[in-house]
Amino acid sequence: MSAILANTAIVTGAPEPARRRAGGGLWTAVRTNRKAMAGLIIFLIFAAMAAVPRLFTSVKHPNDAAQYASLAHPGSQHWLGTTQLGQDIYAQLIYGTRQSLVIALIAGFFATVLSVLIGVSAAYLGGIGDEALSLLTNVFLVLPTFPLIIVLATYAGKGNLLVVIVVLVVTGWSYGANQLRAQTLSLRNRDFLESARVRGERRSYIIVAELLPTMTSLIVANFLGAALYAVLTAAGLQFLGLGDPSSLSWGTMLYWSQNDGALQSGYPVWAIAPGICVALLGASFALLNYAFDEISNPALRPVRRIRVKRTDS
Amino acid sequence: MRYLLRRLGFFVLTLWAALTLNFFIPRMMPGSPLQALRDRTHNKLSPAALNSLLSQFGFDPHQNVAVQYVQYLKNMATGHWGISIGGSLGVPVRKLIGQALPWTLGLVGVTTVLAFLLGTVIGIVAGWKRGGLLDGIVPPVFVVTSALPYFWVALLMILLFASGTHALLPNDGNYTNGLTPGFSGHFIFDVIKHAILPGATILITAIGGWILTMRNNMITTLSEDYVRMGRAKGLSNRRIMYGYAARNAFLPNLSGFAMSLGFVISGAILVEYVFNYPGLGYMLYNATVNTDYPLLQALFMLITVAVLVAVLICDFVTFWLDPRARAKA
């Protein structure tokens, strides 16, 4: 028997043992995605700048006026030059990171919280509650928020950081709420939720312990989107002079450079540099957001073309 | 049919919400803008003119709030938008807006629609040719450009093309001072020259978002069974790409366009500001600097109406393109 078998069959090699990766799939997914890594690295650099500015510059109080010569061009002493009031631009950039990052993260966080609250509630309440909340969401979505922010900021008086954050949260939650509501509606009838209901779990438990964890990637994507929105809008507001011009952030730097006509008088670095930081921080959120899209929807991932062997006969 | 009625209802409701917000915000803010208004015009307008201005503004303190509210709504609807108390003191708000409106429509309106259409087409092609060269470049580049702040791109544009002694293009205003407006070729050429940089700014920043969403929609649609069916039927690539894939992928993009308009408006305001382009956005900025409440409120209402009209148009187009929307209640 064995002789016949040996002639007629093929012996296969040993299969490789299964290896489990530690740390879960999400970190691996982020690690292997180039866009995600780029975004993450940029963000971490800014986080470092905000947390320990002393690592990056020796200047202690960058906002104090008349520390250095006014309007110096970029050079070895001042990497990015100085402002009209004699402040070191590079140092301002580093210290300004804090306010810009804080606004982005706090406004983004609270906007996301609102999105989750309203979006999930709307989907779960159904009926008239859903109609009312959806209407509220759509109204806020469509209202042109920047003019609204301008109007609000004007009436509230300039120079209030809290007002800026509140206004960003109030105008930034609606997009996410719509997405979360749609997702919750589609998940609502899935079996794992049904089994929790049948087990007799309370509704709040079901929502928090069963539903939300499955929507994590969507919530994170929403947070990133809200943070991006906050960065750009806050910078725009401060640029127009509606933030607190005496505080230090990238937006206020832009305001002062515009006010003092930096671009026109040949000091472009002062005008462009803070903008680059805003752009980079925004880009890091956008890259992370886009990468999350790819992670949660495998169809969007970069496609590898397989080599097709065509055998003619 | 019911779908259209619902969308119309939504239009009216949102407009009403915007107007109501517009009405109540001044009353809820700390301090008294009312007093500021009085202070500001104290020496320049007679008490009678002041009262009529205030009542047009809905601020008649002798009537109760409800009556003022109704009066305010009536005024907004009929075009009684009051008198400016800012830079152009005493000029009717309607006149000021009328001057600025065409410029914004031309600049912002045209470039936004162009960005959307171009973005859609590029997104279709990029999504169709998965794994190709275009698809490799497009996402990373446009992810970054779509996250750039509008005003920064504007500054960059000025830096590159419009500053120094060898400026290629003007960076200020909508036409050269001293030129008489008219339909002469010279004037039109000048207007276009002034519109290139601000227009390019809006186009570059806005297009990225639409390219990306269209591409992602295309890719998701391309994995649908009916696209494979199209291939199975032996249809030409072009027919499948446009008739089967793009036609379906476009629908969510259209609703996305409506949603993102608010954001585009904010960017347009900043662009107009940087370029001193005398459109509605620039006017809005000046109104805030001068605390010109009548102008501010009228502009806010107008911008809201513009966005809502655009959304409504998108709804109608969706209705026309998607037979399922016609069936949906």
Next chain:
Amino acid sequence: MSSAPILEVAGLRVEYSTSRGAVVAVDNVDLEVCKGEFVGVVGESGCGKSTMLFAIAALLSPPAAVTGGTVKFHGHNLVTMTEKQLNVLRWRDYSVVMQSAMNALNPVITIAAQFKDVLKAHGAASNNEIANRSAEVMRLVGIDPIHLKSYPHQLSGGMRQRAMIAMALLFTPDLVIMDEPTSALDVVAQRSLMVQIKELQHQLGFAVIFVTHDMSLVSHFSDQLIVMYAGQVSEIGPTRQVFDHPAHPYSRGLLDAFPSIRGPRVELTGIPGSPPDLARPPRGCRFHPRCPQVFDACRVTEPLLYQVGDVQARCLLHAGGASLLETSEASGATT
């Protein structure tokens, strides 16, 4: 049934490119379809039957691709043809019917428009011809041609499915490939659709490759039956033989899982375990971890297809000519 095959598949191999490397989804499949023949392909989910179907129809898309073998349709090898060449053959000589008509029909254009675009793509001339032919095929499947004006979502599930079959018959092709067209329907509709397909087959003379997971359904209607497991053909032969005397333990297991309504009451047996991960298939025979008749050689030796009477089975029990089935049963050996 005439003897010349219209479709000859030899050594077909399909691979998916994944982040873990290439996964072989279809491994060395041979099959032949003669004119007017009804071939059933059964297997569990994930066994590669749909992939094989799309590979035969030249409808794979990245990350899947044919990496070996030939698919000869009327002598032309579809694997080496370009899209342009394929587009000439497609629909005219062979057509496809998919599982869910709701997903397979373009939701934003009418049924008539979907008929029209394929008719035009293959050179139909006048609108009159198009209208006539469209109405004709609709009547063939028993739908009033007035529904041509409808959109897919306006038709009922069964009607949609039949409309899809009507579309597949527009050019009266020689071969219609069907991927689980009845799975989305209820039992009654299933049977009525199958009967209709069989009638049309008699009427128009086309061959059918019918993929399903429901062995009992297809065995009433098919001439040839193919059982697939883990990307390979595990048993192939005339339906009657395979159904009445399954040679492969897997086929036997599948049949035993469907109790007969008449006949003696027997204990329900299933097949324990689940299909293997195709990225890391088991050593030796792919079925051996779940096989009730597994013995030592099964764990190391990959079986080929061995002839057992009129059928072929990929099982070491039948290697070497004489069926070992009787000897191992007689000696009471189980491992």
